Amino acid sequence: MADPALSGPASPSSQKPDSAALYRTVRLIRRFEERAVELVHDGQIFGGIHPYTGQEAVAAGTCAALRPDDLITSTHRGHGHVLAKGADPARMMAEIAGRTTGLNAGRGGSMHAADFGIGILGANAIVGAAAPIATGAAWAARCAGSDRVVMTYFGDGAVSQGVVLETFNLAALWRAPVVFVCENNGFATTTRTDDAVAGSITGRAEAFGIPAARVDGMDPEAVFAAAGTAIARARRSEGPTLLECVTYRYDAHHTWEHAARPRYRTPEEVDLGRSRDPLEIQGARLPEARRAQIDAEIEAVLEEAVRFALDSPHPDPATALDYLYADGTQARAGVA
Amino acid sequence: MAESTSKTQQISLSKGLNLGLRRALEDDPKVLLMGEDIGKLGGVFRVTDGLQKDFGEARVMDTPLAESGIVGTAVGLALAGYRPVVEIQFDGFVFPAFDQIVTQVAKMRARALGKVSMPIVIRIPFGGGIGAVEHHSESPEAYFAMTAGLRVVAASNPVEAYWMIQQSIASDDPVVFFEPKRRYWDKAELDPTATPYPLYASRVVRQGTDATVVAYGPMVKTCLEAAKAAEEEGRSLEVIDLRTLSPLDLEPVFASVRKTGRLITVHEASVFMGMGAEIAAKVTEKCFYSLEAPVLRVGAPHTPYPPSRVEEEFLPDLDRVLDAVDRAFAF
Numbered sequence: 001m002a003d004p005a006l007s008g009p010a011s012p013s014s015q016k017p018d019s020a021a022l023y024r025t026v027r028l029i030r031r032f033e034e035r036a037v038e039l040v041h042d043g044q045i046f047g048g049i050h051p052y053t054g055q056e057a058v059a060a061g062t063c064a065a066l067r068p069d070d071l072i073t074s075t076h077r078g079h080g081h082v083l084a085k086g087a088d089p090a091r092m093m094a095e096i097a098g099r100t101t102g103l104n105a106g107r108g109g110s111m112h113a114a115d116f117g118i119g120i121l122g123a124n125a126i127v128g129a130a131a132p133i134a135t136g137a138a139w140a141a142r143c144a145g146s147d148r149v150v151m152t153y154f155g156d157g158a159v160s161q162g163v164v165l166e167t168f169n170l171a172a173l174w175r176a177p178v179v180f181v182c183e184n185n186g187f188a189t190t191t192r193t194d195d196a197v198a199g200s201i202t203g204r205a206e207a208f209g210i211p212a213a214r215v216d217g218m219d220p221e222a223v224f225a226a227a228g229t230a231i232a233r234a235r236r237s238e239g240p241t242l243l244e245c246v247t248y249r250y251d252a253h254h255t256w257e258h259a260a261r262p263r264y265r266t267p268e269e270v271d272l273g274r275s276r277d278p279l280e281i282q283g284a285r286l287p288e289a290r291r292a293q294i295d296a297e298i299e300a301v302l303e304e305a306v307r308f309a310l311d312s313p314h315p316d317p318a319t320a321l322d323y324l325y326a327d328g329t330q331a332r333a334g335v336a
Numbered sequence: 337m338a339e340s341t342s343k344t345q346q347i348s349l350s351k352g353l354n355l356g357l358r359r360a361l362e363d364d365p366k367v368l369l370m371g372e373d374i375g376k377l378g379g380v381f382r383v384t385d386g387l388q389k390d391f392g393e394a395r396v397m398d399t400p401l402a403e404s405g406i407v408g409t410a411v412g413l414a415l416a417g418y419r420p421v422v423e424i425q426f427d428g429f430v431f432p433a434f435d436q437i438v439t440q441v442a443k444m445r446a447r448a449l450g451k452v453s454m455p456i457v458i459r460i461p462f463g464g465g466i467g468a469v470e471h472h473s474e475s476p477e478a479y480f481a482m483t484a485g486l487r488v489v490a491a492s493n494p495v496e497a498y499w500m501i502q503q504s505i506a507s508d509d510p511v512v513f514f515e516p517k518r519r520y521w522d523k524a525e526l527d528p529t530a531t532p533y534p535l536y537a538s539r540v541v542r543q544g545t546d547a548t549v550v551a552y553g554p555m556v557k558t559c560l561e562a563a564k565a566a567e568e569e570g571r572s573l574e575v576i577d578l579r580t581l582s583p584l585d586l587e588p589v590f591a592s593v594r595k596t597g598r599l600i601t602v603h604e605a606s607v608f609m610g611m612g613a614e615i616a617a618k619v620t621e622k623c624f625y626s627l628e629a630p631v632l633r634v635g636a637p638h639t640p641y642p643p644s645r646v647e648e649e650f651l652p653d654l655d656r657v658l659d660a661v662d663r664a665f666a667f
């Protein structure tokens with residue numbers, strides 16, 4: 001489990017966790033997702049979402065260990081990463097509700113939110129596709145003489161995609177300053193990790209000489225500590241690390257499940273999975289009153305986020321042909 | 337014949353596929369199903385529901401999330417005499433497998449001087465209209481149709497789905513089989529004792545005299561509705577379900593255009609470089625003196641698929657078809 005390379009000195013920013021800040025992020029993501037699911041059910045978010053509920057410790061812990069100028073890529077289950085990296089919750093809510101005030105004017109939606117200004121290179125709906133993108137960005141940082149680090153998230157399903165394994169090889173060869181964060185939430189859609197992954201997730205990285213560790217993905221501070229070590233290693237130009245954060249998806253693979261109700265896990269199993277709640281684990285580290293104060297703050301933030309999103313306009317279909325080409329050429333219209 | 341297929345019954349399109357797959361599994365022990373979440377779950381659209389339970393995990397295989405690997409292993413299985421049927425979960429996820437499909441599946445037979453066959457079926461739910469997110473609503477059929485060595489077909493209704501999936505599995509050529517996602521829940525009466533229409537043939541699905549409308553997959557229903565609306569306005573549209581995109585069976589289209597003098601092609605995919613372009617070129621060449629108007633094409637703009645809130649603006653619908661008909665008459 002503990003790789004010697006992972007016990008080196010942490011980066012200055014990651015030495016001591018700010019328990020309240022971590023709790024705040026976990027709480028923000030949890031409530032954001034709950035509000036977003038309500039909006040899906042109300043018909044305000046089209047196409048549904050992949051809720052991040054249950055996995056908040058991973059986004060909160062890893063992003064807290066990053067510097068503001070570090071970069072991330074995210075996944076189809078990406079709201080948590082985007083919020084933890086610092087995106088405005090109101091503009092993120094507007095984005096997934098497809099409004100023009102969203103981070104990407106509603107064009108990215110739930111699975112493709114990006115905020116380049118704060119280092120979010122984009123969520124990505126194609127499983128595995130972001131790993132090489134992050135590694136390219138990491139290599140670019142190195143070439144530019146920067147000590148920036150790139151963190152890339154993917155699920156347990158993604159480690160079976162060839163492109164992820166190709167990326168491990170490239171990243172290890174180049175010693176790219178990238179941190180691979182695999183969120184093992186037990187399932188790829190309805191397929192259990194054990195039914196899809198031969199060997200182990202950490203073993204896949206180790207086969208390329210990439211140090212890897214299994215981390216308690218329900219504990220924000222454990223994630224923070226492991227991320228700090230991996231980030232420090234990347235910053236010292238010592239190459240990539242893989243963190244397998246063992247976590248549990250509380251809600252549906254996608255909100256489509258709320259109606260379709262496929263049976264692939266029992267209610268008892270879900271209860272067990274939910275018994276170690278990152279919100280409670282981190283909440284218990286704060287005085288009651290502080291916790292209540294943060295909760296109230298978050299409620300206000302999300303109230304405003306939902307209001308902002310719902311008050312914002314839908315895109316004008318006439319703009320659909322914009323932005324496609326650098327020279328401003330408009331796309332061809334539909335009927336020839 | 338199995339009890340499940342012995343009497344006339346009301347079925348949905350996904351059930352038609354399910355019954356067709358079931359029959360293929362019963363009829364030929366070499367038929368195998370592979371894909372993500374297809375076994376225990378029965379597929380996200382329930383097309384393979386119950387098949388793993390009845391045919392076992394060796395014949396209905398849940399695979400890891402690895403499209404290139406899935407299609408690549410299907411090639412090896414096909415070389416060994418199996419008939420793999422691969423499910424791609426959504427249109428936008430076929431691209432990791434595109435390499436295997438284009439460089440291996442399509443070319444293996446010609447490369448081997450015909451000594452081997454690639455009886456692989458690659459099932460792809462395609463098209464929009466279900467309010468889904470990016471990569472879940474696309475129409476990538478033209479990429480495959482332009483690749484020599486592949487057969488490309490699209491079913492338009494439950495009965496066609498039932499027969500065409502079985503015929504595709506029986507075909508010794510690799511078939512990219514497009515399923516009209518938004519029509520999965522449409523119902524029709526299936527008579528499993530009927531004689532199926534040939535797979536690689538287009539079909540007149542409504543007779544008419546004033547203009548011809550050609551479509552495939554999800555747009556066939558839209559065009560039939562447009563024809564009904566046009567009839568109320570005194571215009572008689574002939575509707576042809578193309579069914580097969582490669583090979584393209586255009587003789588029925590030529591015959592129709594010689595009668596009507598006007599042709600409108602309709603698909604959800606981009607007009608630019610879409611199937612309609614090939615059809616228009618061929619019809620112009622073969623029916624030049626019969627045409628009263630240029631062939632008009634209805635389809636999507638040449639942009640990425642939009643957020644689902646505005647997909648109605650993007651997708652062709654009854655009005656866009658009728659507008660094109662009007663324009664064909666205005667020449």
Ligand SMILES: Cc1ncc(C[n+]2csc(CCOP(=O)(O)OP(=O)(O)O)c2C)c(N)n1
Nearest residue numbers: 077125126127155156157158187188189429
């Ligand atoms: C290339 C590709 N194939 C299939 C899909 C459909 N799909 C979306 S999420 C998913 C499961 C992903 O599992 P995992 O990587 O474990 O992430 P999780 O959903 O558990 O967060 C699948 C199969 C996809 N998005 N991309």
Ligand SMILES: [Mg+2]
Nearest residue numbers: 155156187188
């Ligand atoms: Mg997973």
